[in-house]
Amino acid sequence: MHKSYEIxxxxxxxxxxxxxxxxxxxxxxxxxAMFDLIAEKPKSSFLQSFLxxxxxxxSEKIEVGVKGQDTEELFVNWxxxxxxLSAAEGLIFYDFIIEKLDSNILEAVAIGNEFREYRVNKxxxxxxxxxxxxxxxxxxxxxxxxxxx
Amino acid sequence: MSEIWQGPLEKIDDYRWRITKSYKQGxxxxxxxxxxxxxxxxxxxxxxxEQVANVAFLPGIVKASLAMPDIHxxxxxxxxxxxxxxxxxxxxxxxxxxGFDINCGVRLMRTSLEHNEVKDKLKDLAYALFNNVPxxxxxxxxIRVSAKEEKEILVKGSKWAVGKGYGTEDDLECTEESGAxxxxxxxxxxxRAYERGKAQSGTLGSGNHFLEVQVIDxxxxxxxxxxxGLDMGQIVVMIHSGSRGFGYQVCEDxxxxxxxxxxxxxxxxxxxxxxxxxxxxxxxxxxxGAMRCAANYAWANRQCLMHLTRKVFEKIFLxxxxxxxxxxxxxxxxxxxxxxxxxxxxxxxxLCVHRKGATRAFPANHPALPERYKQIGQPVIIxxxxxxxSYLLVGTQKAMEETFGSTCHGAGRLKxxxxxxxxxxxxxxxxxxxxxxxxxxxxxRDTITEEAPQAYKDINEVVDVVHNAGISKRVCRMxxxxxxxx
Numbered sequence: 114m115h116k117s118y119e120i121x122x123x124x125x126x127x128x129x130x131x132x133x134x135x136x137x138x139x140x141x142x143x144x145x146a147m148f149d150l151i152a153e154k155p156k157s158s159f160l161q162s163f164l165x166x167x168x169x170x171x172s173e174k175i176e177v178g179v180k181g182q183d184t185e186e187l188f189v190n191w192x193x194x195x196x197x198l199s200a201a202e203g204l205i206f207y208d209f210i211i212e213k214l215d216s217n218i219l220e221a222v223a224i225g226n227e228f229r230e231y232r233v234n235k236x237x238x239x240x241x242x243x244x245x246x247x248x249x250x251x252x253x254x255x256x257x258x259x260x261x262x
Numbered sequence: 263m264s265e266i267w268q269g270p271l272e273k274i275d276d277y278r279w280r281i282t283k284s285y286k287q288g289x290x291x292x293x294x295x296x297x298x299x300x301x302x303x304x305x306x307x308x309x310x311x312e313q314v315a316n317v318a319f320l321p322g323i324v325k326a327s328l329a330m331p332d333i334h335x336x337x338x339x340x341x342x343x344x345x346x347x348x349x350x351x352x353x354x355x356x357x358x359x360x361g362f363d364i365n366c367g368v369r370l371m372r373t374s375l376e377h378n379e380v381k382d383k384l385k386d387l388a389y390a391l392f393n394n395v396p397x398x399x400x401x402x403x404x405i406r407v408s409a410k411e412e413k414e415i416l417v418k419g420s421k422w423a424v425g426k427g428y429g430t431e432d433d434l435e436c437t438e439e440s441g442a443x444x445x446x447x448x449x450x451x452x453x454r455a456y457e458r459g460k461a462q463s464g465t466l467g468s469g470n471h472f473l474e475v476q477v478i479d480x481x482x483x484x485x486x487x488x489x490x491g492l493d494m495g496q497i498v499v500m501i502h503s504g505s506r507g508f509g510y511q512v513c514e515d516x517x518x519x520x521x522x523x524x525x526x527x528x529x530x531x532x533x534x535x536x537x538x539x540x541x542x543x544x545x546x547x548x549x550x551g552a553m554r555c556a557a558n559y560a561w562a563n564r565q566c567l568m569h570l571t572r573k574v575f576e577k578i579f580l581x582x583x584x585x586x587x588x589x590x591x592x593x594x595x596x597x598x599x600x601x602x603x604x605x606x607x608x609x610x611x612x613l614c615v616h617r618k619g620a621t622r623a624f625p626a627n628h629p630a631l632p633e634r635y636k637q638i639g640q641p642v643i644i645x646x647x648x649x650x651x652s653y654l655l656v657g658t659q660k661a662m663e664e665t666f667g668s669t670c671h672g673a674g675r676l677k678x679x680x681x682x683x684x685x686x687x688x689x690x691x692x693x694x695x696x697x698x699x700x701x702x703x704x705x706x707r708d709t710i711t712e713e714a715p716q717a718y719k720d721i722n723e724v725v726d727v728v729h730n731a732g733i734s735k736r737v738c739r740m741x742x743x744x745x746x747x748x
Binding site for chain 2: 122182234259
């Protein structure tokens with residue numbers, strides 16, 4: 114994946130900073146960044162990629178609904194819901210369709226593949242509120258979040 | 263993180279430093295950090311000291327917001343923090359003061375094997391442990407449980423494992439709370455937590471969790487070592503793990519709901535991750551019930567891991583684990599909140615003691631100790647990094663007086679994981695470890711560099727502080743021979 118996020122250094126844990134032109138994109142990019150930290154697809158051969166393209170229906174789609182009192186709470190709840198679903202369903206998510214997003218509610222579809230199709234590098238226990246920021250910076254949306262790893 | 267914390271640290275004595283409550287408006291008590299001058303420099307390198315001050319905001323906090331010498335920057339609470347609140351005076355409980363990995367802890371098992379007997383088999387042993395003890399992210403165990411059994415685990419903890427034949431009554435006696443803390447309420451646990459916990463019993467997990475075969479390389483108190491059946495050159499096994507996805511979900515569920523308790527109970531804290539609620543509120547009682555379920559899950563988990571370890575040793579050395587003297591010394595939690603009684607201002611009070619990266623360290627004759635340890639005090643297990651040492655200590659009376667019966671929990675991180683991975687060469691590190699006679703196996707790509715000795719404070723310095731400050735006492739030191747990481 115193209116790294117569309119920066120790492121925030123933290124002694125015990127790890128944080129990310131990402132930017133997007135709008136809020137929906139920001140939520141999507143943060144989720145992509147989180148799963149990029151967790152796992153990577155092993156480099157597949159040309160033949161394998163071709164076969165994967167022929168049978169792309171192995172992916173699982175899961176509907177995700179999250180509530181929060183404000184955008185920041187919604188943001189943390191979104192990431193935690195994805196971590197929780199990932200662990201419970203044994204899936205690594207690689208794409209997200211944010212269908213609805215206002216300041217209190219998010220509705221989305223998370224698309225993922227089974228754990229065994231990935232090289233899993235890191236366990237993220239949760240997204241935290243510590244030094245959490247979701248704000249508009251120079252005309253774009255920016256989020257900073259620290260994960261417990 | 264290059265910023266140096268500039269807050270005031272007033273010297274109390276050689277091993278204690280005070281952040282007076284005047285530092286920040288809203289602090290109810292002082293902050294006190296246990297450290298020597300050298301460790302204090304490291305502590306100033308991140309935001310841990312600021313977090314000690316933030317914890318002092320918690321309603322009902324008594325005496326001081328405490329930090330052990332292994333303290334480092336966490337999220338909300340510092341890692342290495344101890345905070346006790348007065349339950350009857352509206353004192354709060356905070357899921358952030360326990361952490362996501364509820365009852366992350368360590369157990370130490372002795373063996374009657376000598377270093378010479380295992381030397382030639384170490385690589386085989388490490389390989390067999392790596393293959394038979396499930397580790398790594400999202401790892402699933404061979405010990406499968408039904409939904410009904412999972413509820414049983416949450417109430418019975420290690421007792422469930424022993425009932426299944428994964429250990430003995432003797433193991434239970436040598437576990438904090440006998441491996442099952444009372445008051446666990448399975449009804450307070452969400453469906454999702456059950457789902458996350460289902461497949462992960464008997465798995466080590468990842469990150470800093472490990473299983474190590476170690477050799478005793480230094481005795482400090484030979485009388486206590488005799489009581490524990492420990493001597494120089496003897497092999498011991500240390501297991502560091504927690505409540506896995508089950509505990510993370512409990513913490514997440516309750517942090518999410520407690521953010522709303524702040525307003526409901528008119529509580530002001532400087533960081534939302536310090537979200538809390540009065541212990542005696544319905545939300546506080548529900549969290550306690552759920553947290554205790556996770557604590558019991560973790561004890562059952564470490565019991566299963568020990569059982570798997572014993573089986574591997576049997577396979578490699580062709581003797582029964584009893585013949586190899588593989589008996590548990592002790593198992594302690596270092597991420598937990600407990601209701602305990604202490605004398606505060608001359609009065610006995612029921613306190614909610616949060617130990618976030620801190621270990622219980624009760625003295626001799628404490629009623630919570632099993633008969634066999636009444637004379638010596640509670641064994642305290644302090645894991646170090648994979649290249650240096652780990653320690654066995656015992657609790658002291660001074661810990662009861664100063665730190666709510668608590669001491670440090672490990673070496674404490676010095677470098678971030680990303681900085682470690684960036685600056686440490688895996689090949690060079692593996693050669694260094696091999697030269698020291700240490701075999702390391704890990705499942706995660708970056709685990710070994712992230713967990714490199716250079717990423718941690720020197721455990722020897724940390725333990726010097728808690729020993730010299732008198733809040734626990736050195737018994738013996740170990741060094742690693744085989745390290746299995748997640």
